[in-house]
Amino acid sequence: MEILQQPDASQQSGIAAIELTPDLVRKRRGQLRIIFDRFVRNRAAVAGAIVLSIIILMAIFAPIITHQTATYDPANTIPDHPKPSDLLAGPSWAHPMGTDELGRDFFARMLFGAQVSLLVGFSSMLVAIVIGASLGAIAGYYGGWIDNVLMRVVDAMLALPYLLLLFVLSIIFSNGTVGTVVLIIAILAWPATARIVRGEFLALKHQEFLMATRTLGAGDLRLILRHILPNAAGPIIVNATLLVGLNIINESVLSFFGFGLTPPQSSWGVLLGQSQTFFNAAPRMLYLPGFAILITVLCFNLIGDGLRDALDPHLTLR
Amino acid sequence: MAPILEVKGLKTQFRTRDGTIKAVNGVSFDLDEGETIGIVGESGSGKSVTSLSILRLLPTPPAEIVEGEVLFEDKDLTELDERDLRKIRGGKISMIFQDPMSSLNPVMRIGQQLLEPINLHLGLKGDVAYRRAVELLRAVGIPDPERRIRGYPHEFSGGMRQRVMIAIAIAANPKLLIADEPTTALDVTVQAQILDLIGQLRKELHTSVILITHDLGVVAGIADRILVMYAGHIVERAPTDELFANPRHPYTLGLLASVPRLDDVGVNELQTIPGAPPDMLNPPAGCPFQPRCPFAIEKCKTFPPDVTVGREHKSACWVDVTAPAEIERAKQRGFIPLRPVGGSFIGETQRSVQ
Numbered sequence: 001m002e003i004l005q006q007p008d009a010s011q012q013s014g015i016a017a018i019e020l021t022p023d024l025v026r027k028r029r030g031q032l033r034i035i036f037d038r039f040v041r042n043r044a045a046v047a048g049a050i051v052l053s054i055i056i057l058m059a060i061f062a063p064i065i066t067h068q069t070a071t072y073d074p075a076n077t078i079p080d081h082p083k084p085s086d087l088l089a090g091p092s093w094a095h096p097m098g099t100d101e102l103g104r105d106f107f108a109r110m111l112f113g114a115q116v117s118l119l120v121g122f123s124s125m126l127v128a129i130v131i132g133a134s135l136g137a138i139a140g141y142y143g144g145w146i147d148n149v150l151m152r153v154v155d156a157m158l159a160l161p162y163l164l165l166l167f168v169l170s171i172i173f174s175n176g177t178v179g180t181v182v183l184i185i186a187i188l189a190w191p192a193t194a195r196i197v198r199g200e201f202l203a204l205k206h207q208e209f210l211m212a213t214r215t216l217g218a219g220d221l222r223l224i225l226r227h228i229l230p231n232a233a234g235p236i237i238v239n240a241t242l243l244v245g246l247n248i249i250n251e252s253v254l255s256f257f258g259f260g261l262t263p264p265q266s267s268w269g270v271l272l273g274q275s276q277t278f279f280n281a282a283p284r285m286l287y288l289p290g291f292a293i294l295i296t297v298l299c300f301n302l303i304g305d306g307l308r309d310a311l312d313p314h315l316t317l318r
Numbered sequence: 319m320a321p322i323l324e325v326k327g328l329k330t331q332f333r334t335r336d337g338t339i340k341a342v343n344g345v346s347f348d349l350d351e352g353e354t355i356g357i358v359g360e361s362g363s364g365k366s367v368t369s370l371s372i373l374r375l376l377p378t379p380p381a382e383i384v385e386g387e388v389l390f391e392d393k394d395l396t397e398l399d400e401r402d403l404r405k406i407r408g409g410k411i412s413m414i415f416q417d418p419m420s421s422l423n424p425v426m427r428i429g430q431q432l433l434e435p436i437n438l439h440l441g442l443k444g445d446v447a448y449r450r451a452v453e454l455l456r457a458v459g460i461p462d463p464e465r466r467i468r469g470y471p472h473e474f475s476g477g478m479r480q481r482v483m484i485a486i487a488i489a490a491n492p493k494l495l496i497a498d499e500p501t502t503a504l505d506v507t508v509q510a511q512i513l514d515l516i517g518q519l520r521k522e523l524h525t526s527v528i529l530i531t532h533d534l535g536v537v538a539g540i541a542d543r544i545l546v547m548y549a550g551h552i553v554e555r556a557p558t559d560e561l562f563a564n565p566r567h568p569y570t571l572g573l574l575a576s577v578p579r580l581d582d583v584g585v586n587e588l589q590t591i592p593g594a595p596p597d598m599l600n601p602p603a604g605c606p607f608q609p610r611c612p613f614a615i616e617k618c619k620t621f622p623p624d625v626t627v628g629r630e631h632k633s634a635c636w637v638d639v640t641a642p643a644e645i646e647r648a649k650q651r652g653f654i655p656l657r658p659v660g661g662s663f664i665g666e667t668q669r670s671v672q
Contacts, residue, residue, distance in 0.1 A: 208420040214375060216408030216435045216486065219400075230425045 038310040045306020052299035055292075059118055062111035088282045097288055101278055109266045110288060116267040117293070120182055121248040127186035128247075129240050132193025137224050139194065140201025151198065157191040166250065167259050174254075176262035185250045189243055196239050200232035234311030238304050245300030252293055268293050321348035322493055322526055323372070328386035330364075330371045333379055339598045341367040343550035344386070349494070354520060354527040356537030356558070358573065359547035362595050365530045368547070369496045373407055374398075390494070409439035412487040416499040418479035422471035428455075429467040432486055439490035454485040458515060477508035481515065488519060495520070496528045501536060513540055534577055538562065543630070546570050549596050549606035556631035565656075566633035566640070568611045568648075575656055589654060605635070612653035613637040613644055 040046060058065060089099045097106040139150040166188060174180045204210070205228065213227050229236075248268075254260030255269030256276075263270055268289040275285035330342040342364045349355055357365045370376050372388050374395060388395040390411065395403070412435070415421045423431055432451040436442050442450060448467075455463035458481040471479060480500065487495060497516060501509035517540050520527050531537055537544055537558065544561045546554040546569065554567035565571050575589035593610035596602055602609055608618040617636045624632040637644050645655060 208415060208417060209423045211375065212413070212415055212421040212483070212486075213423070213431075213434070214407065215373060215413040217404040217406070217438050218408075218434065219404055227423055227426070231423070233425075 035310045039306050042306040042309060044302045045309075048299040048302030048306070051295065052303065055114060055296055055299070056118060058111055059114035062108070062115055066105065066108040066111055088278060088285075090282075091284075098282065098284060100274075100282075100285060106285065106288070109271060110268075110292065113266040113268045113271050113289065114292065114296075116178065116261065116265065117248050117251060117269070117296070120178060120185065120251045120261075120267065121244040123178075124182040124185040124189060124247045124251075125240055125243040127182060128189035128193055128243055129236065131186065132190035133197045133229070133236060135190070136194035136197025136199075137201055137229065140198035141205055141220070141224055141228070143202075147198070150194070154191040154194050157188075162188065163253070166254060167257065170254055170259040174259060176260070176265075178261065178265075181251060181254060181260050184254070185247050188250065189247060193236075193239055193243070196235055197232060200235055201228055204228050204231050234308075237311065238308045241300055241304035241307055245297035245304075248293060248297055248300075252289075320351075322351045322390065323349040324387070324389040325368075325372065326387045326389070328368065328371060328388065329384045330367050330376070330381060331384050332381050334599075337599045340601065341381075341550055341598060342371060343601075345547070345550070345552055346386075347545055347552065347555065349526050349528065351493070351526055352520070352524045353543070354517075354529060354541050356529045356531060356541030356544045357547055358531060358534055358537055358544055360532055360573075360595060362598065363547040364550040365532075365547050366498055367550075369413070369498055369528060369530055372496065373411060373413065374403055375407075375413075405439070408435045408487075408492070409490045410492055411494045411496065412490070412492040414480070414483050414487050414495065414497045414500045417503045418476055418483050419503065421483055422479055424471055426470075427467070428469050428471065428474070428482055432467070432482070432489060435486060435489040450489070451485075454489055455482070457519070458482070458485040458488075459511075460485070476504050477511060480504060480508075480512050484512070484515060484519070488523060488525070491523060492525060494526045494528070496530070498530045499532070500529070502531070502533070509536070516540065534562075534573055546573065549598065549601055551606060551634065553607065553635070554631075554633040556628065556633075560628055560631050564628060564631070564640075566627045566631065567607075567635050568613045568637070568639055569607045570633075571639060571656060572610075575654065592652070612648040612651040613639055 087099065087103050088101055089095060089103075091098045095105045095107060097110060100106050100109065135150050135154075139147040166184065169184045169187065170181070174184060201224075210223060210227060213223060218227070251260055251267060252269030252272060255267055256273040258273060261267050261270050263274060271289040272286060272293075275282070275289070279286055325348070326346050328342055328345045329340070332339040332341055345364070345368055347355070357368065359365050367376065367381075371381075371383055372390075372395060374383070383396050386396065390406070393402075395406065398406070422428070429448070429451055432454060433447055436447045436450055440447075440450070452463045452467055455467055460466050460478060460481055466474075471482075474482060484500075495516075500516065501512050504512060513536060516527065516529070519525065527540075529537055529541055541558050543555065543557050545552045546561075546567060548569050554561070554565070554570045556564075556566075561570065562574070565574055569591070572589070572591035576591060578588055591610055596606050596609070604619040604621050605611070605614075608614045611618070613635075615637060622634045622636045624634050627633050639645070639648075645653070649655070
């Protein structure tokens with residue numbers, strides 16, 4: 001960094017001085033700053049980001065908010081000798097969202113459920129992006145028979161009935177833990193990502209700057225990871241954002257039908273599944289997790305749309 | 319002096335659905351250390367394919383080097399494996415492309431791109447590498463390099479980007495620099511600056527240069543020798559002065575006649591070469607220029623050998639284009655002889671100004 005602070009650097013050249021009027025200096029912004037500014041201009045996306053931040057913070061600080069231990073064990077929160085009035089009780093100061101059929105605080109279950117739902121959504125997104133981006137990159141970069149084979153696998157995956165596959169996979173592999181649920185959801189999610197990344201690579205690989213980089217002696221791996229992938233970052237980030245929402249829904253579907261996480265673990269899907277029996281007695285127990293899923297996924301989609309606009313190089317604004 | 323690069327009988331073909339395109343048809347030339355040669359020809363004459371074949375940068379399939387050798391430092395580049403080639407690319411031989419607008423990665427800072435060859439070929443890391451990158455930018459005339467090194471390509475003008483490309487190309491002190499139409503996408507004043515820069519670096523670094531262009535004016539000032547290519551063949555080769563003073567191939571005559579001349583504004587119409595370059599799927603038998611050639615004779619149906627017509631001067635033509643009888647015959651077919659102005663051609667005028 002010394003070299004940057006050499007005193008003569010500023011008076012190096014008259015040309016630079018002419019190029020950089022104070023007005024231009026003020027306008028100069030980093031790449032990230034430009035993207036951020038464009039994102040902020042999209043009100044809906046900003047609202048989504050704010051609401052989602054609140055949800056994530058509440059999930060992270062669930063133990064503090066609900067005065068539970070960090071390792072939440074729903075079994076411990078069941079009152080020892082519940083009175084009938086403690087079960088399926090309506091909202092009160094002690095239980096802002098009421099209690100469930102065993103007398104557990106529903107608000108606590110919702111917040112700890114949020115932890116699991118978000119965790120599953122994010123981790124399965126990461127797994128799906130890593131698999132999808134790698135295979136998509138290989139298919140797009142090498143083309144030929146490799147591309148053919150990989151893309152036919154993708155086609156086959158996308159042609160299978162989605163829910164059926166989800167259920168069959170979980171019957172075969174799932175033992176009701178978070179890890180297996182994440183993997184099963186990721187297996188469903190990667191083909192779409194692979195397609196997007198392949199498309200980006202196909203469009204990018206004939207760019208002249210890649211030929212120029214090849215003349216410098218860069219190998220395939222270097223080209224793919226350092227030179228093409230960053231150029232495809234925009235669509236991948238957008239896809240990742242939308243995937244989190246989609247994966248949260250998939251987790252809920254699985255758990256709702258009893259194929260995903262098993263009680264007493266809590267997730268929004270588990271809550272939905274358990275609560276359907278009590279729809280007449282306590283409809284809030286269905287509405288609340290359903291509403292939480294709706295809001296969260298909506299936030300992810302709004303943010304995804306906002307990012308899509310912000311990252312689109314065709315919308316270059318000054 | 320021993321040549322650093324010898325290309326012998328290079329043939330590159332593209333296999334397409336419609337047939338085989340013979341883009342380069344047995345090109346041979348050599349290049350001495352520190353020498354600059356210009357390869358001149360119109361679009362599709364095989365100049366770029368020749369240069370890309372040297373570094374084996376054409377995708378196979380469809381492209382294929384079917385014959386020939388490219389000897390560089392006692393190694394035949396056509397037979398090296400990918401790993402060894404990568405050491406040569408950017409290290410010993412580097413390339414500058416036509417369009418500086420699209421030759422830099424838009425999402426990488428200039429510095430990062432400049433550091434690539436420094437890391438890859440010189441093995442320098444960290445501060446030392448960074449300092450070298452700054453020095454390179456300064457050497458190619460980027461003002462305020464300490465600050466500009468953190469810029470993105472879109473923050474640079476076309477000429478500045480080409481300077482950056484040149485900095486990247488010379489980063490690892492290559493023995494050979496291939497410049498594929500380095501000035502075509504730039505405006506004229508910037509063109510001259512970039513050519514000056516290449517000429518100056520060539521002297522300082524003692525690098526050999528292959529300059530590919532369709533513009534005779536560009537090579538006139540900088541090249542030691544010129545190869546004229548047509549339809550994948552080298553049709554004429556000569557030292558630069560000799561070629562401009564004594565062009566011997568009808569195609570070279572056509573090229574020279576089609577250079578606009580400042581001393582001729584509004585007097586004569588600008589000459590063009592009638593017809594179009596041959597369809598490389600079905601090139602004509604014999605001399606490929608024969609269908610467009612005012613000097614064509616019956617013998618042109620068979621391929622002409624390289625005829626030595628002067629000092630290091632060879633032309634692949636059956637006809638002596640300096641013979642008065644031949645000129646008379648060509649005139650009847652619309653040939654207009656070149657008029658030397660003050661005893662010199664446009665290229666030479668330019669050269670003497672420099």
